Amino acid sequence: MKLILNIYFFLNCFVVQSQVSAIYTSFSGTVDFTSDAPLELIKAKSDKLSGAINTKDKSFLFNIPMKSFQGFNSALQRTHFNENYLESDKYPKSVFEGKIIEDIDFDKPGTYPVRAKGNLTIHGVKQQRIIKSTLIITKESMKIKSTFTVPLTDHKIQIPTIVKQKISEEIYVTINMELTPKK
Amino acid sequence: MRQISCILFIVLFICFGKSYSQNLEDILNNNPQDSLEKKFIDATFKSTRLINSHTVEMPAKKEMVFCISHRFGLLKDGFKTFYGLDESSNIRFGFDYGISDWLTIGIGRSRFELYDGSLQLKLVRQQKGLHNIPVSINFYSAVEANLADPLVPTENFTIYRFSYTNQFLLASKITNKFSLQLMPTYIHRNLVKTGNDKNNIVSMGFGGRYKLTKRLAVTAEYYYTPSNMLTTEYYNPLSIGLDIETGGHVFQIFITNAEGMTEKSFIPQTTYSWKEHEILLGFNISRVFSFK
Numbered sequence: 001m002k003l004i005l006n007i008y009f010f011l012n013c014f015v016v017q018s019q020v021s022a023i024y025t026s027f028s029g030t031v032d033f034t035s036d037a038p039l040e041l042i043k044a045k046s047d048k049l050s051g052a053i054n055t056k057d058k059s060f061l062f063n064i065p066m067k068s069f070q071g072f073n074s075a076l077q078r079t080h081f082n083e084n085y086l087e088s089d090k091y092p093k094s095v096f097e098g099k100i101i102e103d104i105d106f107d108k109p110g111t112y113p114v115r116a117k118g119n120l121t122i123h124g125v126k127q128q129r130i131i132k133s134t135l136i137i138t139k140e141s142m143k144i145k146s147t148f149t150v151p152l153t154d155h156k157i158q159i160p161t162i163v164k165q166k167i168s169e170e171i172y173v174t175i176n177m178e179l180t181p182k183k
Numbered sequence: 184m185r186q187i188s189c190i191l192f193i194v195l196f197i198c199f200g201k202s203y204s205q206n207l208e209d210i211l212n213n214n215p216q217d218s219l220e221k222k223f224i225d226a227t228f229k230s231t232r233l234i235n236s237h238t239v240e241m242p243a244k245k246e247m248v249f250c251i252s253h254r255f256g257l258l259k260d261g262f263k264t265f266y267g268l269d270e271s272s273n274i275r276f277g278f279d280y281g282i283s284d285w286l287t288i289g290i291g292r293s294r295f296e297l298y299d300g301s302l303q304l305k306l307v308r309q310q311k312g313l314h315n316i317p318v319s320i321n322f323y324s325a326v327e328a329n330l331a332d333p334l335v336p337t338e339n340f341t342i343y344r345f346s347y348t349n350q351f352l353l354a355s356k357i358t359n360k361f362s363l364q365l366m367p368t369y370i371h372r373n374l375v376k377t378g379n380d381k382n383n384i385v386s387m388g389f390g391g392r393y394k395l396t397k398r399l400a401v402t403a404e405y406y407y408t409p410s411n412m413l414t415t416e417y418y419n420p421l422s423i424g425l426d427i428e429t430g431g432h433v434f435q436i437f438i439t440n441a442e443g444m445t446e447k448s449f450i451p452q453t454t455y456s457w458k459e460h461e462i463l464l465g466f467n468i469s470r471v472f473s474f475k
Contacts, residue, residue, distance in 0.1 A: 023207070027214050050214060052207040063208035067225070074473040075243030076431065083226045084428075085398045089359045095206070163430050182210065 025052045031064055031176030040166040044071035051177050055106040061097040074119055091124040106141050111136050122155040146175040212312040222312040227319060230433040230469045231279060233390045234404040234422040235441060235449050236366055238247050238299040239319040239354040241303055242281035245474045251276045253345035254442050267463050275444040293444050301325035321352040327447050373375040379414050381455040382449045400426040406450050416455045420449050435467040
């Protein structure tokens with residue numbers, strides 16, 4: 001009886017400790033996207049990507065407010081991006097949530113190629129994706145780099161015929177983020 | 184006793200286990216930075232013009248808005264003039280340039296040698312987050328010079344060519360589809376037509392837009408000038424229209440009783456009346472150019 005209680009309290013100590021280091025977060029990751037169309041090149045960037053990774057079950061959640069993108073070729077283009085294409089008032093955030101496929105030893109520093117499998121929701125439309133990323137683990141933090149493509153039709157983002165030559169059907173996206181353990 | 188302590192052990196472990204697996208969503212949504220951010224409201228209107236009036240939308244820094252406006256003849260002239268399209272009662276072209284994100288200067292010319300220059304200042308932006316401000320407030324000021332020769336040759340006539348308009352634009356994007364704007368206006372004309380006409384006019388403008396689709400909106404605009412400031416020859420201007428946005432252009436088509444295109448013309452000098460069915464078709468086309 002006493003032994004069981006002792007073991008129990010002893011185990012709890014471990015539980016509390018791993019609670020501190022299991023979740024890594026960041027609220028300032030960057031997302032760059034490019035639309036490379038025959039008649040126009042559009043680039044925009046945001047540094048408001050938020051992300052959290054749970055190292056115990058390899059689950060992750062990233063989200064970004066669409067109105068945080070800056071750049072574009074004019075302020076009007078940015079207004080149209082939010083009002084007409086992404087409808088940011090209706091769908092303020094884009095989200096990617098899921099699990100990392102590979103088993104990673106998060107306590108071992110190194111560079112690991114991983115596949116993040118989950119649901120990517122943009123413009124309110126969910127698509128299952130497996131996104132290849134690079135995880136760089138150091139003693140203090142975890143960095144994520146990833147480059148992938150988003151086909152606009154996947155997320156019901158419509159391009160009117162009149163601007164078909166100015167907006168690419170596929171957008172190149174690059175993510176950069178450094179996550180630190182949540183306290 | 185042993186069994187009870189075993190059950191207790193398991194129950195307590197489950198409880199601890201549950202609180203351990205924290206919800207990632209809750210973690211991300213509780214970012215303390217969120218409430219410290221200013222979230223400005225964008226795109227209260229689709230363009231810098233409502234119908235005759237300016238809106239709180241201004242070109243961004245180093246952007247220019249070019250606007251061409253036309254007013255036609257009376258619809259009630261019927262099929263012969265194709266409902267007024269034959270007659271071009273007024274034309275204006277104007278350029279508004281963003282010196283900074285909060286200051287715009289403009290120049291324009293309307294029919295019969297009317298030249299106008301203006302500036303607009305963004306004073307307050309509608310926003311949420313750090314501060315909750317439900318309105319955007321801009322200040323618009325214009326000078327107009329009438330370069331036409333006076334009917335009777337007059338010495339030292341220059342000063343009488345000028346009129347001044349000062350306006351506050353108070354706008355609110357009430358929902359994603361619906362925006363309203365109030366335009367309290369003060370107009371001073373150095374020269375008026377008769378002794379009964381007032382040189383100083385105060386008027387209140389009301390305007391709004393309702394989005395029907397992503398690119399199509401219904402607009403309306405009305406100015407109320409107290410009847411003691413206008414002689415019975417003049418009527419308050421009422422306009423109703425449609426905004427069609429296509430990429431870099433906004434087409435605005437409307438019906439109105441006002442032929443004038445600057446505040447000093449359409450507010451106190453509208454001689455047509457809706458009651459008499461004296462309405463005409465008009466359009467504005469604006470295009471944004473970027474000089475970045």
